[in-house]
Amino acid sequence: MSNEPNRRKYLRVDDRVSLHFQPLSESEAINTAANFEIRRMEFSLKNHLVHGREQHMPHMRIIEKRHPEIASYLKFLEKQIESLSSQLIDKDHCLSVDDRYEVNLSAEGIRFYMPEQFKSGDIAEIAIMVYPSQASMYALGKIIRSEKVEDESNSETLWRTAIHFTRLHEEDREMLIKHIHQLQLAEIRLSHG
Structure with missing residues (x-):
């Protein structure tokens, strides 16, 4: 067991997510x-509304409590806005509900293959x-490492890529x-029957 302290600020979990990943040139990054x-609003509008x-x-x-009829109307408007935002996101979104990736995720970074x-x-x-929830988030990140994975059962060569989020809006971090x-919590419930 290592005597080095864990420097991570956030917990990590394995998950299956839809993922868009695009390395940027220096000028694209700027x-x-x-x-x-x-760009964030293109992906995270729903998080912003929530x-x-x-x-x-x-x-x-x-x-x-004071005006139930006004509250009812406000809830109706909120649902309409949420519906419109979902349609806007779906129309131009590069995240596919059908394509999911195995990742290791935290509020400060992500690792994937x-x-x-x-x-x-x-x-x-x-x-x-x-x-x-189908909540989306957008971030910029620094590639920490990209290591070749030796897996004899898989004929395709894969690279384990780790990213540290360098720019992530606080609303998106809270969502994560x-x-x-x-x-x-779901894992704890499963383990306790």
């Missing part, structure tokens, strides 16, 4: 970083959709933390 919020709803929940409860090697130190664009927490 441009993407400059337009981070715009986060806003959670922040305003105390106000909504007051409205529900790809059929090609990537250069350590390069910047990449990452988008993830988690299940069953909640998702990981839910996975851990």
Whole structure:
């Protein structure tokens, strides 16, 4: 057993997610970083709406008590906005519900397997959709390592790629933390029958 302390700030879990991963050239990385919020909204609009709803929940409860008909109408509008945002996301989304990847995920990074090697130190664009919530997040990350995996049962060469998130909006980090927490609770329930 190693005497080195665990330097990780966040818990890690194995999961199956939809994944978009794109290494960026230096000029693409600069441009993407400059337009981070715009690009993020293309992927994380639903998270943004959910986060806003959670922040305003105390106000909504007051409205529900004092003016139930107004609260009902606000909930209707909220569902309409959520439906529209889902359609907007689905139309231009590069994340496929059908294509899922085995990953190791935390609120500070991700590790996954790809059929090609990537250069350590390069910047990449990452988008993830988690299940069953179908919440999406967008981040920029630094490729920490890309190691060849020796697997005789698989004829395809795979590379284990680890990414450290260098730019991740706090709303998306909170979504990841909640998702990981839910996975851990489900695992505990399964283990305790």
